Each structure stands twice: as structure tokens, then as C-alpha cells.
Amino acid sequence: MARTSVNRIRILDEGIEVSSGADSMDFTGAGVLVSAIGGSISVTINGGGAGALTILSATGVIDDSNVQFTFTSKPKIIVINSLSYADGSTTGGSSLAGGVAWTWDNPTLTATIFGPVGLGNSIYGIT
Numbered sequence: 655m656a657r658t659s660v661n662r663i664r665i666l667d668e669g670i671e672v673s674s675g676a677d678s679m680d681f682t683g684a685g686v687l688v689s690a691i692g693g694s695i696s697v698t699i700n701g702g703g704a705g706a707l708t709i710l711s712a713t714g715v716i717d718d719s720n721v722q723f724t725f726t727s728k729p730k731i732i733v734i735n736s737l738s739y740a741d742g743s744t745t746g747g748s749s750l751a752g753g754v755a756w757t758w759d760n761p762t763l764t765a766t767i768f769g770p771v772g773l774g775n776s777i778y779g780i781t
Contacts, residue, residue, distance in 0.1 A: 729779025
């Protein structure tokens with residue numbers, strides 16, 4: 655089959671160019687809505703109804719030696735220096751997720767990490 659000439663289009667994400675020479679694009683999945691007005695095409699991807707996320711602050715000194723932090727609510731994910739660790743337990747109690755040991759003793763979660771967070775870095779939870 656002979657290849658025909660195709661005009662290239664610019665691909666934008668929130669107005670910022672991500673590609674200037676695409677041959678085609680294919681949007682799939684639930685919640686995808688594509689509309690065309692003149693020469694512009696808009697793609698809307700609705701959320702899956704997960705609701706809002708809540709950021710939980712960790713209590714504990716962020717330095718080059720402390721490895722134990724507490725949360726006053728149980729996070730689903732703990733983020734340490736941009737790496738995320740999901741809770742592996744389904745019933746509460748204790749679990750091990752990557753480099754974090756979690757102990758849930760309602761209403762406090764104690765997270766012991768295998769190495770300090772480091773001065774100037776971050777740790778927080780997400781529910």
C-alpha cells in the first residue's frame with residue numbers, strides 16, 4: 655500500500671506543545687470525549703470519580719538520621735522524596751511496602767523507613 659502525504663499537526667497539552675509532527679492520535683478508554691470545531695480538536699478526559707485526594711502531614715524530624723514518622727490518619731500512600739509506597743495490608747495492623755514498615759494502631763500510623771529522609775527533603779501521606 656502506497657503511503658500518502660499527510661499534513662502534520664501540533665499536539666498541545668493545556669496549551670503547551672508536546673509534538674509538532676504527529677501522523678495520528680488515538681484516544682481510548684472510559685470518559686474520553688473528542689470534539690472538533692473548525693480546524694481545532696479538543697479532547698476531554700473526565701476523572702473516574704475517585705474524588706479528592708487529601709495530603710497528610712507526617713510528624714517527625716526531617717533530617718539525616720530520623721527514620722520514624724507518625725500520621726494521625728491512615729494514608730493509602732506514603733511519599734518520601736518523590737517515591738511512593740502503597741499500604742500492602744487490607745485489614746490494618748502491620749505491613750511492609752518497599753522501604754517503609756507501617757504499623758496502624760488506630761488513630762495513629764507509625765511509619766519506620768529504611769534510611770533517613772534527609773535534610774531539606776520531604777515525607778507526606780495521601781488518602
